[in-house]
Amino acid sequence: MTPRPPRPGRSDRLRPLNLPQPAEVELDGQGRPTAVNSIQPPNGGTAEQREKGYGQERRAVESILEIWRVDDEWWRQPISRWYAEVVLEGGMHVTLYEDLMTGDWYIQRP
Amino acid sequence: MVGKRTARDGKGPPITYRPLPPAISPFHLGRDSGEVGTTELSSEHAVCLWISLFAIRCEVQRQPELHGQEVALLSNDDTRRIWETSPQARRAGVRPGMSVSQAVGLCPQIKLREPDPVYYDEQFSNLILALGDVSPVIEPAELGRVFIGVDGLEGLHGSPEEQVNAVAAAVKGGHMTVAGNKHPYHSLPSFTTMDRPVWSSWEGIRLGWARGRFVAGVAATKAKRGAVTIVPDTERAGFLASQPVEVLPIDLDTSRRLRQLGITTLGALVRLPAVALVSQFGKEGHHLWLLASGETVDPVVGHETPEPIVAAIDFPTPVTDRAMLLHALDRLIERALRHPKRSGWRVLQVGVHGRQEHGTSWKVHVNLKCPSADRNHIAAPLKTRLEQAPPTTAVENLAVEFTAFVRGTDELQLFARDAASSARAGRRRALRAAVREIKNRFRYCSLCQVVEVHPQSRLPERRYALIDYDP
Numbered sequence: 330m331t332p333r334p335p336r337p338g339r340s341d342r343l344r345p346l347n348l349p350q351p352a353e354v355e356l357d358g359q360g361r362p363t364a365v366n367s368i369q370p371p372n373g374g375t376a377e378q379r380e381k382g383y384g385q386e387r388r389a390v391e392s393i394l395e396i397w398r399v400d401d402e403w404w405r406q407p408i409s410r411w412y413a414e415v416v417l418e419g420g421m422h423v424t425l426y427e428d429l430m431t432g433d434w435y436i437q438r439p
Numbered sequence: 440m441v442g443k444r445t446a447r448d449g450k451g452p453p454i455t456y457r458p459l460p461p462a463i464s465p466f467h468l469g470r471d472s473g474e475v476g477t478t479e480l481s482s483e484h485a486v487c488l489w490i491s492l493f494a495i496r497c498e499v500q501r502q503p504e505l506h507g508q509e510v511a512l513l514s515n516d517d518t519r520r521i522w523e524t525s526p527q528a529r530r531a532g533v534r535p536g537m538s539v540s541q542a543v544g545l546c547p548q549i550k551l552r553e554p555d556p557v558y559y560d561e562q563f564s565n566l567i568l569a570l571g572d573v574s575p576v577i578e579p580a581e582l583g584r585v586f587i588g589v590d591g592l593e594g595l596h597g598s599p600e601e602q603v604n605a606v607a608a609a610v611k612g613g614h615m616t617v618a619g620n621k622h623p624y625h626s627l628p629s630f631t632t633m634d635r636p637v638w639s640s641w642e643g644i645r646l647g648w649a650r651g652r653f654v655a656g657v658a659a660t661k662a663k664r665g666a667v668t669i670v671p672d673t674e675r676a677g678f679l680a681s682q683p684v685e686v687l688p689i690d691l692d693t694s695r696r697l698r699q700l701g702i703t704t705l706g707a708l709v710r711l712p713a714v715a716l717v718s719q720f721g722k723e724g725h726h727l728w729l730l731a732s733g734e735t736v737d738p739v740v741g742h743e744t745p746e747p748i749v750a751a752i753d754f755p756t757p758v759t760d761r762a763m764l765l766h767a768l769d770r771l772i773e774r775a776l777r778h779p780k781r782s783g784w785r786v787l788q789v790g791v792h793g794r795q796e797h798g799t800s801w802k803v804h805v806n807l808k809c810p811s812a813d814r815n816h817i818a819a820p821l822k823t824r825l826e827q828a829p830p831t832t833a834v835e836n837l838a839v840e841f842t843a844f845v846r847g848t849d850e851l852q853l854f855a856r857d858a859a860s861s862a863r864a865g866r867r868r869a870l871r872a873a874v875r876e877i878k879n880r881f882r883y884c885s886l887c888q889v890v891e892v893h894p895q896s897r898l899p900e901r902r903y904a905l906i907d908y909d910p
Contacts, residue, residue: 343904346889399897408898424899437899 349435354425361396362413362425364389365436388417414439481738482576482588484599486606487647487659490566493583494559495525498552509533509549511542515556522554561809564785564845569609573602576741578652584659586652588739599648603667610644650675651736657686675733680706687727693720705731748841750775757796757833764793764834765822771839772814772821781841785810788843791821794836801830810845874908884908 353366366387395414402408409429416422424439490496494512499505509528514520521537531546542549563582570577573596576588589602596605647658649670657679658668670678682705684697696719702708708716709732716724729735750771758764768791775781787810793801803824811817877884888908893901 343890343892343906344887345900346903346905347900349900397897401897410898439899 347438349426349437352425352434352436354427354434361393362390362415365417365423365425388419388421390415391418392416480576480588480741482574482590482741483736483738484589484650485648485652485655485739486587486589486603487649487652487655488570488585488587488606488610489645489647489656489659489662490583491643491645492523492525493563494523494554494556497559497562498555499525501558502552505550505552509546510552511549512552512554513539515554518553564810566610568845570606573605573609574741576739578739578741580656584656586655586739588741589648599669599671600667603646603648603669606646607644607667649678651733652739653688653730653737654679654733655739657682660686679731679733680704680709684708684731687730689723689727693723696720746780748775748778748781749838750778751836751838753836754834757835758837759830759833761825761829764825764830764837767837768821768825768839769814769818771837772817775839775841776812776814776817781812781844784844785812786817786841786843787845788841789817789821790840790842791825792838792840793830793834795830795832795834797832799832801834803828 354362355364355366357363364387393413393415395412397412399408399410399412407430410426411429412424412426414422414424422439424437425434426437427434495510498510498512505525507527508525509531510525511521511528511533512523514522519539521533521535521539521542523535524533524542528542528546528549531549533542533546533549537545539551542551559582563579567577567579567585570585570587574587574589574592576590578586578588580586587606589596589599592602592605596602643664645659645662645664646667647655647660647662647670648667649655649658650672654670654675658670661682662668684702684705684707685694686705687694689697697703697708700719702711708728711728713725713728716728718724720727726735730737752767752771754767758767772789776786786807788804788806790802790804795801803821805820805824807817807820809816874884874886877886884907886908887905889903890906891902892904894903896902
């Protein structure tokens with residue numbers, strides 16, 4: 330068998346981890362998340378993630394642990410985010426944030 | 440002829456003390472290990488002390504209700520597996536490495552216990568300290584097996600029989616007969632006669648005396664419980680020839696291959712030309728041939744105990760503040776622990792000295808119950824003593840001194856913290872081997888390592904990143 334040639338360009342370099350994924354979030358009257366739709370982790374997620382709720386159509390927010398806002402890097406690409414660390418139905422622990430510049434919601438691990 | 444006698448009898452005529460001629464150095468100053476301040480001592484003639492089932496014995500001694508019962512200790516790394524079993528459990532068919540469910544299936548009345556490696560290691564460290572009274576060349580091999588270099592000890596202890604008796608006496612914690620006098624064993628710093636080590640009352644300790652570490656080890660395994668096997672130099676080849684190939688330091692695969700080739704004893708192995716073994720097993724084959732033929736003598740290699748390590752500080756102005764003294768104590772312990780001579784050793788005794796105003800002084804000395812290389816562990820008893828008996832006036836100078844040590848983790852791998860670190864080291868080794876295999880097969884390795892980038896970042900995606908893993 331001919332050995333596979335080495336992959337080009339695989340030098341030591343940092344690759345991002347825990348990148349936020351787009352999500353649809355339902356809000357209550359005060360703008361707080363009540364449910365998350367279409368949670369799709371990269372590559373479908375692990376079996377444990379699927380069991381806990383990743384890949385499900387809709388998961389209600391059971392509790393909100395913490396809320397904070399980040400306004401940063403105004404000198405280059407401004408970042409303005411409204412974060413909520415929540416526990417979803419089934420026990421999944423995630424961080425949701427709204428990009429206040431675009432109005433889009435994202436989900437990622439805490 | 441292979442001489443055998445019991446280790447317990449200790450009988451025989453009184454030994455006449457013969458001082459060593461000054462021109463003869465009893466031990467070879469061996470190669471330097473490369474570590475600062477750790478010169479190795481080596482000895483060709485060795486006594487192997489083997490206490491089988493050391494951990495189980497420790498447990499039974501601590502929990503007498505387990506005596507005579509089917510007992511098994513769980514593995515430290517995987518609590519679903521059996522690590523060590525008592526002879527009764529072994530008779531019921533329970534073997535190390537079995538799963539717990541298998542063991543319970545074979546022996547429903549089996550008593551399973553979580554291992555306590557700290558305790559076992561502490562006992563083994565005490566044993567090594569006790570043996571230090573017989574010879575300065577001590578090389579622990581594994582829990583319960585230790586080699587003692589005896590080159591040059593004939594002047595002190597006498598014949599090989601008397602040398603092994605001295606070792607047995609040290610283990611039993613009794614009295615050693617030297618020059619016709621009785622020397623109380625409790626002069627050792629590790630324990631007193633009121634606090635005898637658990638192994639001092641154990642029966643079934645095996646001892647082997649021979650030239651070379653390997654032969655001494657084989658001799659100990661061939662000794663009956665509580666007995667000694669002495670292999671005179673002239674009988675080494677004959678003794679080895681009758682031993683099964685399993686006594687060689689080989690893995691199961693190599694052992695199986697040798698058996699498939701019809702080689703069951705070391706004698707059969709030696710009858711083959713060395714080149715044939717090299718062609719079958721490579722470099723290891725040559726080493727095995729040398730061991731089996733007795734042509735190589737692997738010495739016992741001990742390490743010289745480091746000199747006391749001192750770290751001191753002069754205060755610019757005399758200090759009375761307790762908090763500042765405690766802080767300085769922490770820093771000094773940290774500094775002393777970082778000393779290169781401390782590498783590979785755990786601290787057993789530590790002292791703190793303070794020079795006070797008006798020329799007075801203050802001193803605290805502590806024997807650690809459990810040897811340690813951990814700052815907090817060492818500092819805790821000192822801080823208690825500092826609270827109980829603080830300096831009477833302001834302190835101008837503070838010094839921390841480590842005065843006694845026991846071997847560290849590289850040789851005693853069952854110390855709990857060490858067990859965790861050796862497990863980590865084992866995992867790293869396994870990972871490196873796996874990476875090598877993947878690279879050999881695919882020419883590249885797609886394993887990645889998680890590294891901290893900005894762990895405190897408010898943006899979760901910036902805290903960690905992946906980087907190619909290439910050990």
